[in-house]
Amino acid sequence: MLSVAIDVGPLHGPRTGVGNAVAWSIDELRRLGAAWGDEHEHGDAEAQPFKVQLLPYLTSMRSRVSPPTRRLPLPAAAAHRLWQRADRPHLDRWLGRPDLVHGTNYVVPPTRCPRLVSVYDCWFLEHPGDASPDVARAGEILRRSIGSGAHVVTSSQATADRLREFVPTDRLDVIHLGPPPVDATPSDAAMPSATPPRFGHLDGASFVVSIGTVERRKNVPSLVRAFGRLAAEHAQARLVVAGRPGDDQAEVDRALADLDPATRARVDTFGQISSEEKRWLLAHATALAYPSLDEGFGFPILEAQQAGVPVVASSAGSIPEVAGTGALLSAPLDTEALAANLHWVLTSDHQRQILIDKGTRNLDRFSWTTTARSYFDLYARLSAP
Template identity: 25%
Template structure:
């Protein structure tokens, strides 16, 4: 089998889709079924997997300026996919996989990963220009794809029902946490704890993009309802890239930091993230909607109890390991967080069950099921 794998999303800051693409590509490089593997990086085929540079700028300044010009943006969005197609078609008889929704025109044996449908089902969680662009491109990808991949059975059913798309042409390839996420002792996290001003086991953690879909306002409201003694001893630590619509949330971060119960770390480097997970007392994830919910799996792999919403795919991922609430239930989240901190019997059970549940997922399995989908083409 020949494969061309799109690698544009493997870049700084490495978001959930970028991490998925990086982990999957790493597995595919050693898969015996694949004879040749090229990466579509921009409009060029390259032989080596791009490495995200965490020291680089989020976006080059020139590109940022050009992006604001509607004429240039429209011309770019029309021409660029055709340049990609031209590059892909240099690899004759190859399967082309886009891990990030978008497929260029006139490519044979094309398969795309649709992670979720929030751009259609939760439009209030996205800016208008993103909705307009992504809806158009995703509908084109549906027409161009020979098959689709998605990352949970929830998303598979939702895609089929929403678009009336044949269910037997969608394959589920669940995500996994990397081998870096596992329980660690206080001595193993000591250097990071000292560097960021935290204590092992003495904070609750949220990780993810700071944006409306993650329902962080509900988390902040719930945390403020906790007794001051809990907030003093277990501050809420949040980390993640500042996304769209997060200005008011960041103002609340500043107020909470001034009051002493919030610590916002911004984007955390990939080598520090597993240590930050392992040092947490409890992981909190109130998201309104997830195609999978990789952070909750990373938390369970790290031996850290989870409190999360019961929305979308999350019950599928956590099984019976977590305390779950309706996404907008502020009181429910507040009570669950307090129990997760104070109920040591539940905590021990949640840790054991979480580690067992996390072992059901692996990147090797994700790659095997992905290659099985390629073979169906």
């Protein structure tokens, strides 16, 4: 049996896009027959061409851990400071002496066996000044790990190409992720039966929604300025910004302050939202705006396409690769072009339907089953003698 130690740290704490990627990948690996920890029962032999045992681990002294998850013997901060300087200490014994170690969140611990590290975007490598000390440290560990032989897997070709500019390597594979599972996305069945109380004024309104942490990479100030440019032509339209505050909140507040009072009154900022509220917003939005400066994959694009919501996005990072023809794209800092694309979607039912239809067809390119099978193949290849 091939054993793979896999980092489940992203499953602990507030769930992020990386956390979802790891959770949904593991769910599908297990569905296709991967054993979990000490379990030895496997699924359909035809569904999985070889046996894999996943050995979950994390580097955290704060998170609550239950078997079969193993806690590495060092606090995360201390471990990362050590791994910045050297590929030691080797942790094979604490990892369960696996055939392969998969670090799912930019960092893979030192071991004597083959190592695989997941990279989702390169924003923190390109903009180190915007990175927190912990994230900057992870970037240094990533460089060291790749330099000492770790194999890389990215979630898009765009990220793979960008990574090679910062850390040249030929030990790299691209494995696309799948769309958010149906029960995690808006649908008539999943939609709340009643409008969430704080969304009452949005019921029946035409609104553009932005969903995600308000961080610099998401480029929300440009969206606010674009809405200011088209607001006069769409006197009833609203803009909804939903996501917990991040490192760009002050710039967003400045962009909002620059709007005239009547337009500012049509912009709603809700902060963090629940999964039920997100379902409601996507089920009722006129369009999803996704003007990011960089993306490693972009789950919200596929969420919107699953919900039948037109997507207006930037052409940065992996967005064209993931959105396919199911989005209107513009350069990430071209506010006028973003405003024009939003105007088109708000004005033309025909254009909205074209984007909805193309978005629905685009979803056929992504599957968690394909993702999991690709991981199985990669695990086997990297572990081969």
